[in-house]
Each structure stands twice: as C-alpha cells, then as structure tokens.
Amino acid sequence: FSACSIERKLALEFLRHAENKGVVLVVPPYSMEMYNTNEYNFDSVSLPENFPLNDFLFQQTRLLKQVSDSVFLENYLNSFIAQLSKRGFAVFLPDDLDAFRNAPGPHYVFKVAQLELAESYFPYLVEEKIGKEDFRKIFELTMVSLQNWFEFEALDTAWQKVFYAENAITDEFNGEFITDNASGKLVYYYAMDSLRVKDVYQLADDVGYLYAGYLSDYLMNTFIEQHYPKEIKASQFFHYDAELKMLFPFEGGFEEVSKPQ
DSSP states (O other): TTTTOOOHHHHHHHHHHHHHOOEEEHHHOOEEEEEEOOOOOOOOSSTTTTOOOOHHHHOOSSSSSGGGGHHHHHHHHHHHHHHHHTTEEEEEEEGGHHHHSSSSSSSSEEEEEEEEEEEEEEEEEEEETTTTTTEEEEEEEEEEEEEEEEEEEEETTEEEEEEEEEEEEOEEEEEEEEEOOOOOOOEEEEEOOOOOOOHHHHHHHHHHHHHHHHHHHHHHHHHHHHHHTTTSSOOOEEEEEEETTTTEEOOOEEEEEEEOO
C-alpha cells in the first residue's frame, strides 16, 4: 500500500475512533428453517394425500435431525455480537431499545431476516489417468449449507440495504493412489472424516464471527466513500483483520441484493 493513500488514512480513522463506528441494534430471527435438499425419487401417485413429505425428508437427514435450532441460533448470534463489540461497536438487542436510541453515534439496525440450514450430498469427483486406464469415481460427501438474508438500515441517513451470504461445510476427504505390493497394481486408498453435530454448531460460531467482519468492513468502506474528496473517486477498499490488526485489500463480504417488494 501507499503509506499516504487517502483511503488508508480514512480506514485508520474509522478504526481508531469509536464515534465513527456507531451503534447497532441486532434483531434476531424469529426462527430458522432446516431442510433436507437431497434428491429422492418418489412416486407421487403412491403417496397419500397431505403426506408430510418435507417432515419425512427431514427425518432422513444424518445431522440436522439432531441439531437444535435454538442452540445453533444462540451460538450464531453470540459470536456475531461478541465480535462486533470487540471491533468497537456499541451493540444492543430489541429489549434495550431505549438505550439504543439514547446512545451517541450513527445508528444502524441489522436484522437477521431469514436463515435456512440445509443438508445435502456433495458429489466429490476423483478423476485420474493411470497409464492407459482412466480412473473415475464420485464419492458422496455430506454437506451442510447456511443461507442468510439480512436487512440493514441506517437510521440517521435513511438508507436501507438487503444483504445475502452463504457458507457451507462438508465431510473432509483425502485419498491417494498406492501400489499394491501383492498385485503390483495401483489402488486408490481414501479416508473420510465425517461431519458431526458439533461441526454444525461450530459453523454457527464461525459464520457469526465472519459476518461481524463483513458488516464492519462494509461500514468502514462506506465511511471511506462518504469522506473521500468529492472531485475524485475512491479506488481502494479494505478488509480489516481483527486478529492480525492489519488492513488488506477488500475481498468477499456480503452480496447486496434488491429489497423484496
């Protein structure tokens, strides 16, 4: 980076002064939907009328049927709020509405509008050419994915945004070709570390941490854009790594989507 870049100076100003960061009211979701999105072949003619297909499919999940939505949400929100607070934001919940209104600084409302947790199979393809032979095999890994929609509002400037983010975890898979001593042929040996329920709860912790960083980065880069000289346009935006306490070129973050009508 150029040590004297305007963008970098503004990013540091945002990070160093709590009054620039503001006050965030975090509105939790009412619930979280959990689905089995694996494909099954059913003869719809043979299913009785009003058959609870979604409930039936959910009971076929390996992991999600064991997951408590309340525990997942608690891990998610606690991680999100703790990380926002660590980054210098004053964070409130709806029960603290009066304190939120009276707190100094820019006021924001961040609503976790919709969460969907889904279990599915992830096709992992192993393809290798061994001499004149082609090896090709698909392994079915379990994948758990989380889709998120957020409504974000700046009360002082009356702008509203809708954000989307998605993250997933899968079974860990490792394999290699080894020559079999007895036959002299190449054999594919593999090991799979299957997902467990604790990994799903860890996903909640991880994305809470990640999305707090996304929100902080969004506000930091908005600050840069708003305070940049009007005659020129900012060309560099940043991601702040709270652990390393360093600025990096901005990548990733929330996807901004249109607000539903």
